[in-house]
Amino acid sequence: MTNRAIGLIAAVTAAVALLCAAAPAVLLGGIAAACTAAPGTPSGTNAADRWDADQIANAATMVAVGVQRGVPPRGWVIAVATAMQESSLRNLPSGDRDSVGLFQQRPSQGWGTIEQLQDPTYATSKFYERLLTIPDWQTMALTDAAQAVQRSAFPDAYAKWEGEATAMVQQAFAASGATTPGDVEWCLHAGWTQPVRAPIVSGFRTPERPDHDGVDLAAPADTPIRAAATGQVITARCDTDPSGQLCNRRGSPSTPGCGWYVKIRHPNNLVTMYCHMVRAPIVEVGQTVAVGQEIGQVGSSGHSSGDHLHFETQHPGEGPIDPVPYMREHGAPLGQA
Known part of the structure; x- marks a missing residue:
């Protein structure tokens, strides 16, 4: 040097x-x-x-x-x-x-x-x-x-x-x-960002969908999905099918699972989850990702009726929590196109 x-x-x-x-x-x-x-x-x-x-x-x-x-x-x-x-x-x-x-x-x-x-x-x-x-x-x-x-x-x-x-x-x-x-x-990594910029089309545990543990964001196919905050990838795979074959085709309401998806654990122990990617994630388990880093693209794999991102926030001991107020409190409100 x-x-x-x-x-x-x-x-x-x-x-x-x-x-x-x-x-x-x-x-x-x-x-x-x-x-x-x-x-x-x-x-x-x-x-x-x-x-x-x-x-x-x-x-x-x-x-x-x-x-x-x-x-x-x-x-x-x-x-x-x-x-x-x-x-x-x-x-x-x-x-x-x-x-x-x-x-x-x-x-x-x-x-x-x-x-x-x-x-x-x-x-x-x-x-x-x-x-x-x-x-x-x-x-x-x-x-x-x-x-x-x-x-x-x-x-x-x-x-x-x-x-x-x-x-x-x-x-x-x-x-x-x-x-x-x-x-x-x-x-160097602090802060939160929207995983995609798109309107919310299905909310967290609504009366119509009481078991819906996240929110659906209606972004078009191939829209980049970004890590909402810095953390370590703990899951990156096809849900319900380790071979990936089930996720390598367009999903439907009768297809089981989350499709291609990623989970990231953040320094505050919160976990974020990103479902229904169009193809295999571009990150690997164990990898550290920075806030805003692309981790995959929007699609409709798994239990899905159209292109969108299913986004969850999960807290150890509490299970899924509503991501809308959580993200708003962290300066990255969801649902803004």
Whole structure:
């Protein structure tokens, strides 16, 4: 690793330690209630296995600027993931049309001059400046927050970098021999988001369906389903049929089970469940997923009469609880298209 990378990482570590001690409310960005436990290190490869010293140094710059500006840790991950997609963490001299720099920002769109945008500190500051104007950006899926800033022609492309960006931010601390403070580690993932943005078409344990332990969200087939919060995948399979054959066809009211589904256990021991996926989940048992990370796609497998997501919240010792008030209390109200 270059001296530049080591120096930046050390500076980031010291800055975060100072910020944790002096201004925890700023660091947590208004979500302190959710930042009370660390879920453990996210899945993903070691940054040095994929990224070289200059790329790691550019990511460390983004974290350092975030600390200096009081941006919550979730913002650091969004910035690093965005630059991974836009420039592969390279300070590029050119790009599409007049795009330049880490974020491929365009002088013609008011981001700054070419010279300014090729300064990683300036470019990162401009990214955060716009991110902080986006309402509820901390509880958005990463790809939605990044797109609100960047307005890319490929709005879903940012999502695939979330795991690596999270690992990169954490490893920036570890590379200098420091450990990530527990509250920072948790806040990298803190917050809740809607698993899909769609209207509720069937509620929790209604008089018509007293055994309906979740809510049905009427999203179209192939709509990405996102983890409502950070946690560990504890189930990812075809319900009632380990071979998966029963789920590899469209379900019906006479088909048994939840179809392709996922369960995630969260740091507060709450479990969320996502049913009727169109195909096998894209996550595996034991994997740690970040809030907003795609885990599968909407479908109609299992006991289902049409494309939708069946979403449940379950609490140990209590069983299923109504997800509508729970998600509303956590800043991610369901049923909003």
